[in-house]
Structure formats: structure tokens, C-alpha cells
Amino acid sequence: MSVDYGRRHLRFGWWSLLLFATLGLVLESLQGLKVRAYLDVSNETRRLMWTLAHAHGTLLAIVHVIFALTWRSAPASLPSPRLISASLIAASVLLPGGFFLGGVTFYSGDPGVGVLLVPIGGVLLLFALFSIARAAAGSR
Amino acid sequence: MTRAPLVLAILVAGAAAFGSVAIAVRGPAVPEPRVTGRPIQVAEAGYVSSDTCRACHPSQYATWHRSYHRTMTQVATPDTIAASFDGVTVDAVPGSPMVLEQRGRELWADFEDPDAGGQTGVRMGVRHPSDPSLASGREQVAIGSRRIKRQVVMTTGSHNQQIYWYATGNSRVLGQLPAIWLTADRRWIPRRAAVMRPPGGSHVSETGAWNGICVACHTTNGQPQFDTPFGSAAIASQTADTRAAEFGIACESCHGPSDAHARANRNPLQRYTSHLTGRPDPTIVQPLRLPPARSSQVCGQCHSFWEFADPESERHASARGLPYRPGDDLAATRFIVQPTKNLDTPEMKAFLASDPGFIRDIFWSDGMVRATGREYNGLIDSPCFKNATDPARTLSCFSCHTMHQTPDDGRLIAEWADDQMAPRSLGNDACLQCHARVARGGPQDISAHTRHLAGSSGSSCYNCHMPYTTYGLLKTIRSHQISSPSVQATLETGRPNACNLCHLDKTLGWTAQYLDTWYGLTPPALGADEQSVAASLLWLLKGDAGQRAIVAQSMGWPAAQQASGTGWLTPYLALTAKDSYDAVRYIAARSQRTLPPFRRDQLPRGNPQLLIEANGTFNAEVVNRLTRARDNRRVFYRE
Numbered sequence: 001m002s003v004d005y006g007r008r009h010l011r012f013g014w015w016s017l018l019l020f021a022t023l024g025l026v027l028e029s030l031q032g033l034k035v036r037a038y039l040d041v042s043n044e045t046r047r048l049m050w051t052l053a054h055a056h057g058t059l060l061a062i063v064h065v066i067f068a069l070t071w072r073s074a075p076a077s078l079p080s081p082r083l084i085s086a087s088l089i090a091a092s093v094l095l096p097g098g099f100f101l102g103g104v105t106f107y108s109g110d111p112g113v114g115v116l117l118v119p120i121g122g123v124l125l126l127f128a129l130f131s132i133a134r135a136a137a138g139s140r
Numbered sequence: 141m142t143r144a145p146l147v148l149a150i151l152v153a154g155a156a157a158f159g160s161v162a163i164a165v166r167g168p169a170v171p172e173p174r175v176t177g178r179p180i181q182v183a184e185a186g187y188v189s190s191d192t193c194r195a196c197h198p199s200q201y202a203t204w205h206r207s208y209h210r211t212m213t214q215v216a217t218p219d220t221i222a223a224s225f226d227g228v229t230v231d232a233v234p235g236s237p238m239v240l241e242q243r244g245r246e247l248w249a250d251f252e253d254p255d256a257g258g259q260t261g262v263r264m265g266v267r268h269p270s271d272p273s274l275a276s277g278r279e280q281v282a283i284g285s286r287r288i289k290r291q292v293v294m295t296t297g298s299h300n301q302q303i304y305w306y307a308t309g310n311s312r313v314l315g316q317l318p319a320i321w322l323t324a325d326r327r328w329i330p331r332r333a334a335v336m337r338p339p340g341g342s343h344v345s346e347t348g349a350w351n352g353i354c355v356a357c358h359t360t361n362g363q364p365q366f367d368t369p370f371g372s373a374a375i376a377s378q379t380a381d382t383r384a385a386e387f388g389i390a391c392e393s394c395h396g397p398s399d400a401h402a403r404a405n406r407n408p409l410q411r412y413t414s415h416l417t418g419r420p421d422p423t424i425v426q427p428l429r430l431p432p433a434r435s436s437q438v439c440g441q442c443h444s445f446w447e448f449a450d451p452e453s454e455r456h457a458s459a460r461g462l463p464y465r466p467g468d469d470l471a472a473t474r475f476i477v478q479p480t481k482n483l484d485t486p487e488m489k490a491f492l493a494s495d496p497g498f499i500r501d502i503f504w505s506d507g508m509v510r511a512t513g514r515e516y517n518g519l520i521d522s523p524c525f526k527n528a529t530d531p532a533r534t535l536s537c538f539s540c541h542t543m544h545q546t547p548d549d550g551r552l553i554a555e556w557a558d559d560q561m562a563p564r565s566l567g568n569d570a571c572l573q574c575h576a577r578v579a580r581g582g583p584q585d586i587s588a589h590t591r592h593l594a595g596s597s598g599s600s601c602y603n604c605h606m607p608y609t610t611y612g613l614l615k616t617i618r619s620h621q622i623s624s625p626s627v628q629a630t631l632e633t634g635r636p637n638a639c640n641l642c643h644l645d646k647t648l649g650w651t652a653q654y655l656d657t658w659y660g661l662t663p664p665a666l667g668a669d670e671q672s673v674a675a676s677l678l679w680l681l682k683g684d685a686g687q688r689a690i691v692a693q694s695m696g697w698p699a700a701q702q703a704s705g706t707g708w709l710t711p712y713l714a715l716t717a718k719d720s721y722d723a724v725r726y727i728a729a730r731s732q733r734t735l736p737p738f739r740r741d742q743l744p745r746g747n748p749q750l751l752i753e754a755n756g757t758f759n760a761e762v763v764n765r766l767t768r769a770r771d772n773r774r775v776f777y778r779e
Binding site for chain 1: 195196197202412
């Protein structure tokens with residue numbers, strides 16, 4: 001059974017973009033309404049973590065869309081699309097998710113333990129990007 | 141494509157030019173160790189400075205950064221000075237006016253040389269440089285007629301006053317401008333008028349005082365680094381390579397040197413182990429985790445009257461600074477002045493031999509401290525501290541104060557910074573933590589105990605048990621020795637009692653009667669005046685300068701005005717505005733400004749306690765008699 005990775009990542013990317021753009025709107029609202037749980041100096045770590053979650057989630061959503069278009073342009077060039085696809089999706093959950101959880105509870109300047117998901121997601125993202133880049137280079 | 145390098149080069153050149161202009165406008169930053177003419181900040185001996193703490197403790201850093209502890213000592217720049225130096229002429233100085241000038245980011249002052257006529261100096265420790273009685277063995281100098289122009293390089297204070305220090309040109313030794321800036325009033329006053337000291341007398345040079353004295357408490361790990369012990373010779377013949385880990389009272393003043401802590405916690409495993417287990421980090425001192433006595437000593441290292449334990453300690457401090465580190469036993473390296481306990485010790489006798497007036501001027505005769513800024517002395521004589529057996533129920537500085545504003549504190553940070561009170565301690569809760577049985581009327585209703593309306597100023601624990609009987613910095617603050625109102629104590633010590641500081645129009649006899657009726661305190665024998673004249677007037681007319689200042693301040697206190705009426709206060713404050721002490725006059729004038737315009741028809745006529753006759757005139761005979769009986773002893777507060 002062949003999987004349409006283009007469709008999967010287009011769908012994941014756009015829904016993900018919607019989710020993290022919405023998070024951005026929520027964060028802007030917290031700013032606008034001067035919510036202390038977000039803006040107080042004592043919550044600086046939360047502000048940083050949630051901002052990072054928003055930024056990484058949004059950027060990775062765009063990466064999914066680009067990956068989908070790349071796949072459609074040259075589907076046969078990727079060596080192990082299932083692994084790359086899974087890594088990319090896992091990274092898109094773990095990176096922003098880790099940052100978000102790290103800001104829910106935290107220890108002064110240190111994020112909460114949820115931030116441990118971030119390096120895992122980072123490694124998976126690097127693996128996926130490296131695989132795509134190598135395949136793109138080979139396709140020339 | 142061929143234009144790209146050119147565009148890039150233009151952008152780089154533009155950025156470089158912009159940066160150069162910015163640096164030129166701001167002035168080149170001289171590395172701190174190469175700064176000359178003033179003390180420097182060098183993080184050494186295990187100190188790392190607050191910049192390092194900030195990375196991991198942003199919230200704590202931010203609240204400390206807004207505190208007056210941080211701004212106690214600052215390098216003088218246009219950003220840190222409270223007053224304007226831009227072409228300002230200051231008349232409020234001895235001799236001819238002082239002229240201030242701002243040259244770019246440099247601040248300059250042209251004034252009469254306070255050292256022109258000779259030299260003075262004082263020792264580190266409890267002694268205060270502005271106290272002429274302490275210049276033992278040295279002459280008091282009249283301010284010189286020689287004018288000098290010096291760069292102002294450092295400031296002290298920012299909350300109530302700001303003092304300015306200039307580079308003398310002798311190593312890192314600083315001199316003090318002859319006028320200071322009052323932040324609330326936004327005006328200059330002579331330095332000598334800012335402290336409670338006898339009228340007359342000459343200007344006192346305070347050259348070297350910052351290096352030898354202020355550095356101990358107004359910086360973090362201050363080291364005078366005098367070549368010979370400070371005060372052992374004329375300051376002009378001494379040199380000082382004074383330095384501190386950081387200017388101001390910074391993180392490491394209370395948490396101790398933190399290099400080991402910072403190093404250990406670069407390891408995230410170490411940090412998260414601490415976070416998740418809640419175990420104390422042995423690499424840092426957390427005052428809140430110390431036993432109450434030790435935690436209060438962290439504050440007491442500066443907020444106390446103390447003396448060196450021996451001459452060798454003093455010599456060491458004159459070079460390398462004080463040995464105390466947070467968590468240590470303060471008494472191991474210092475002699476804490478506590479007249480109730482150590483009046484007869486050899487240390488105290490030796491101390492009093494060099495400064496006979498010290499105890500008399502700074503403590504009430506029963507040993508309660510009467511000078512501001514020495515709250516630790518009050519704490520350790522409080523029953524809530526000295527009689528406590530359970531550490532969890534022992535009064536400490538942190539029972540009421542917090543050095544970092546907490547997230548549950550809804551006040552503006554500037555409001556918190558005023559007294560650094562914990563939100564739980566703003567009302568009676570601070571006391572009710574232990575004295576819950578007093579709240580018989582409900583969680584906050586202590587009216588059954590106070591016999592005053594619940595929620596009124598008479599039902600505030602603080603107002604009765606911590607009245608405004610300590611003085612300093614041109615104002616009174618609450619006594620930090622918890623006590624109960626007592627007419628007997630007032631008679632024995634002269635210390636105004638809480639009842640009569642609010643009920644300014646009542647006599648000591650009235651107070652004694654109520655204390656007897658309500659609390660069973662046997663009324664002491666009172667003289668005719670104590671029975672017939674309002675206690676506030678007795679203190680104001682015949683008290684010493686300290687008592688007069690306390691009452692004059694109380695006359696501007698809204699709670700006292702509400703309890704006592706305001707119609708009669710203006711004439712007495714006007715009388716006090718002629719006091720021979722600058723500080724008393726200043727406070728009387730300030731209280732006067734809180735009153736409505738005086739109207740003779742609002743005088744409480746026929747009130748003998750206030751010495752007002754039925755026809756609205758004052759009983760001049762008694763007023764004059766009491767004024768003639770005034771305690772005119774020379775009062776020096778070591779503020």
C-alpha cells in the first residue's frame with residue numbers, strides 16, 4: 001500500500017500552521033490584556049518558552065508544506081520516505097510541545113522538565129532535514 | 141550579481157560608522173580595573189556579581205534591580221544622579237555657593253575645599269563620619285576658603301537622599317560634596333543639616349569616609365585597601381586602592397560569594413536534581429533556609445550597631461574588608477552593641493571610653509535603639525525573638541520583609557520597594573501568625589484586645605507595638621523592638637509611647653488611666669505637668685532634639701491628626717520651626733504642610749491640656765516655663 005506523503009504533509013502542515021498561528025494570536029492577546037501569568041517578570045521563562053513554541057511550531061508547519069511540495073516534484077528521490085516523514089512529524093510535535101510544556105511549570109530561569117522533549121525533537125528534525133538535503137543533492 | 145559585494149561593503153561600512161558615532165557619543169568605556177580616581181568593581185575572591193545571577197534567576201534579579209539596595213552606591217552619571225548638574229548653582233552650602241556642571245557624561249562641581257583647613261577622619265565601624273564628637277584626636281575644621289573643581293564620580297542613596305562623592309585626586313580616596321539632594325523635596329540642603337546634630341559647629345570633612353566606612357555596607361564585599369589603617373593618620377597622607385565585588389547591596393551581600401554555585405549549576409543535571417528533589421543547594425546560602433537568628437544576622441551585618449571585637453579586626457577590615465559572610469555567626473567577628481546585655485563587658489567599656497556619648501545618643505535609657513537603620517538591635521531585644529523557643533515561631537527580619545517581591549504581591553514594584561514588606565505582613569496578619577488568640581472578634585478583628593474600632597489605626601498591631609520612635613534620615617520610622625505601650629517606660633526613658641503619639645492631645649495621666657482600665661497596668665506616680673498637659677507638648681517643648689523630632693513628625697501623621705484634631709497643631713509646629721536643630725525644623729515644616737490653613741476660630745478653646753485658654757490665647761506662662769526647661773543636651777544621631 002503506497003502512502004501519499006505529499007497529501008499527508010500538506011494536511012499536517014496547514015493544520016499545524018493554523019494551530020500555531022492561533023497560539024500566536026493567543027500570546028498576542030495575553031500581551032494585549034497584560035495577563036500577569038504571562039508578562040510578569042517572574043514569568044519570564046514562561047514567556048520565552050511559549051514564544052519559542054509558537055515560533056518553532058509555525059516554522060515547522062511551513063517545513064511540512066515545503067516537504068509535501070518537494071515530495072510531489074520528485075517522489076522517487078527520497079531514500080526512506082516513511083522514516084523521514086515520521087521524523088518530521090515527531091519533531092513537529094516534540095519541539096513546540098516541549099517548549100510549551102517547559103513554560104507551563106518552570107523553575108525560575110529553568111524551564112519545566114517538559115523541555116526535555118525539545119532535544120529529542122531537534123535530533124529528529126536534523127535527521128529529516130539531512131535526509132531530504134542529501135536526496136535533493138543526489139537528484140541533481 | 142556583481143553589485144552584491146559592493147552593496148555588502150557599503151552596509152558593513154555604514155554599520156561601522158554608526159557604531160563609531162554611538163561609541164563617540166557615549167564615550168569610550170574604560171575597563172573597570174583601569175578606572176582611576178574612584179573605587180572600582182572587581183569580582184574576585186569567589187564573587188561573580190549580579191550579572192551572573194541574572195541568567196538563572198531573572199525574577200529575583202528584576203525585583204532586586206528595582207530595590208534601593210541596588211542603588212545605594214552607583215557610579216555618578218547623568219543616568220544615576222537624582223539632581224540636575226546642568227549649570228546649577230547651589231546656595232545650600234557653607235561658604236560661597238557650589239556650582240555644578242555637566243560636561244558630556246561627566247559631572248563636575250566647583251566648591252570650597254572642605255579639607256583646606258586641615259584634616260579629619262574617622263574609623264570604620266559604628267561610628268559615623270558626620271559625628272563631630274567622634275573625631276577624637278583630630279581637629280574639627282572650618283570649611284576652607286580655597287575653591288576647588290572636582291569630578292563627581294560616585295553617589296550614595298536614591299530613596300530618601302542622594303549624597304555625591306568627588307575624586308580627590310589622591311588614589312581612589314573620595315570626598316563628599318557639602319550639599320545633598322533630598323529626593324522627595326527635590327531640593328539641595330547642606331550635608332550637615334541632613335543629620336541630627338547640634339546646632340553651630342563647623343563643617344566636617346568626610347574625605348575618605350566612603351573608602352573607610354560606607355564601603356562596608358553600601359557595596360558587596362567592599363575592601364577599603366588602605367595602605368595604613370584608616371583613621372590612623374591624616375587622610376591626605378594615606379592612599380586607598382578601594383574596590384568592591386559590586387557597587388550597591390547586591391545578590392552576594394545576602395547569599396554569599398557565588399562562584400562555586402554558578403559553576404556547579406552550569407550542569408543542567410545538577411539544576412534539575414535540585415528542582416525536582418527540593419534539596420537545598422549546598423553551594424549557596426539561602427537566608428530563608430537559615431535558622432531565624434542566623435537569617436536575621438544577614439540583615440544585621442548592616443542594620444545594626446556594632447564595633448570591632450579587637451584592634452586586629454579593625455586593622456584587617458581597613459585593608460581587606462569585613463570577614464563576615466552570610467550564614468556565619470555575626471557575633472563571632474563583631475561586637476554587637478546591646479546595652480541590655482553587654483553594657484558591662486570589656487568591649488563596651490573600651491568602646492565607651494572612646495565615645496562616651498554613644499549609648500546615650502543612640503539608645504533610650506532602657507537599651508532600646510532609637511536610631512534608624514539599626515533594626516537588628518531592636519529585633520534581638522524583642523520578646524518575639526529573644527523569648528521564642530520554636531524556630532518556626534521566632535521573629536526574624538523575614539517574618540515581615542521580603543527581599544524579592546513575590547508574585548502574589550499586587551502592589552506596584554515601586555510601592556513594594558519602599559519598605560520591602562511581604563504582602564502577608566501589610567496588616568495584622570504578621571502578628572496574628574503567632575498571636576491568633578488576640579483576634580477574638582474574627583480572623584481580622586482584634587478590637588476586643590485593642591479597644592479601638594476594628595480596621596481603625598488604633599486596631600493596628602504595628603501602631604501600638606512598633607510606634608514611630610526611631611529617628612534617622614530626617615524622618616521617624618517604627619521601632620523594630622516589639623514592645624507594649626507603657627507610661628512607666630515613658631517616664632523612665634523619655635521615649636514617647638504609642639498612645640500619646642496618636643492621641644497627641646491627651647496627657648500621660650489619661651494614658652495611664654486607660655492602660656490600667658484596659659490592661660491592668662498600675663498607673664505610675666505622675667507629676668503635675670504629666671497630669672495636666674498633653675504629653676506631646678511636654679516632649680515638643682521640653683524634650684531633647686530626638687523627642688522633638690518624633691513628636692513633630694507625629695503631628696504630620698494622618699492617624700494622629702484624625703485622633704487629635706488639627707486645629708491646634710499649626711501654632712506649635714510654627715514654634716518648632718524655630719528649633720535650633722536643622723532636622724527638627726525640617727520635620728516641623730514638613731508636618732506643617734500636611735495641615736489645612738490655620739484658622740483661629742478652629743482652635744479648641746478652653747483646653748488646658750493643650751494650653752489654650754477660653755479666649756483662644758495660649759497659656760504663655762506654661763509654654764515658656766516648659767520651653768525654659770527644655771533638655772538642651774547635644775544630641776548626635778549616628779544615622
